[in-house]
Amino acid sequence: MIAWHYTTGQKYELIKKTGILLPADIGVVAPEKPILWFSTHREYEPSALKPLGDSQGNIVRMLTLHEMKDVAGGLYRFGYPIARLKCGKNLRKAAKIQPIMWESFVKSGARLKANPADWWGRVGSLPLQQRLRSR
Numbered sequence: 001m002i003a004w005h006y007t008t009g010q011k012y013e014l015i016k017k018t019g020i021l022l023p024a025d026i027g028v029v030a031p032e033k034p035i036l037w038f039s040t041h042r043e044y045e046p047s048a049l050k051p052l053g054d055s056q057g058n059i060v061r062m063l064t065l066h067e068m069k070d071v072a073g074g075l076y077r078f079g080y081p082i083a084r085l086k087c088g089k090n091l092r093k094a095a096k097i098q099p100i101m102w103e104s105f106v107k108s109g110a111r112l113k114a115n116p117a118d119w120w121g122r123v124g125s126l127p128l129q130q131r132l133r134s135r
Contacts, residue, residue, distance in 0.1 A: 002079040003038035003120040006048045009073025021078060021126040033095045035121040038085055044075065046114040062112065078128075085120040094123045 005021055015021060023034035039045035044065050050072070051059040069075050086094050092102045106116045 001040065001082050003040050003082045003085055004045070004077040004079055005036065005038050006045050006075065006077045008050075008068065008075060012074070012076045015078075015128070019128045021128065023121075023123070023125060031096045032098075032101075033123045035091065035095050035123060036126055038080060038082075038120040038122075040082065040118045040120065041115070044077075045118065046112040047109045047119075049112065080126070082120055085122050087120045088116070091119070091121050095121070 007015065021036055023036040025034035028034045037045075037048075039048070049062045049065070050068055052061050052063050052067075054060050063071065065075070085091075092099070097105075109116055109119075
């Protein structure tokens with residue numbers, strides 16, 4: 001089975017240039033480690049949608065998938081075998097995420113209609129030559 005790393009066209013160009021998928025490190029504080037996120041959601045991971053803000057910097061709503069495609073230069077995904085990824089408690093422990101923080105991720109995802117059972121990941125980066133499939 002394949003899990004997908006979803007990204008935007010803007011980030012896809014950087015990925016092509018560097019040849020590496022990098023983990024999300026925003027808000028990560030040591031000893032926590034950044035996770036390179038994947039999802040088994042077939043269309044697009046709901047928690048990967050971007051917010052639409054107003055002129056004061058407040059989040060008005062989340063962009064739709066169609067809006068993201070237009071605003072972000074397209075949408076792309078990279079596939080990777082789930083047998084080489086971690087999920088749930090194993091992923092949380094590998095990334096040294098405290099249970100209360102993980103629960104916060106789950107609650108935030110639920111508000112976006114995401115299913116944490118779809119969430120997979122690995123700690124650290126992933127060179128593209130490691131049998132990734134893109135689409």
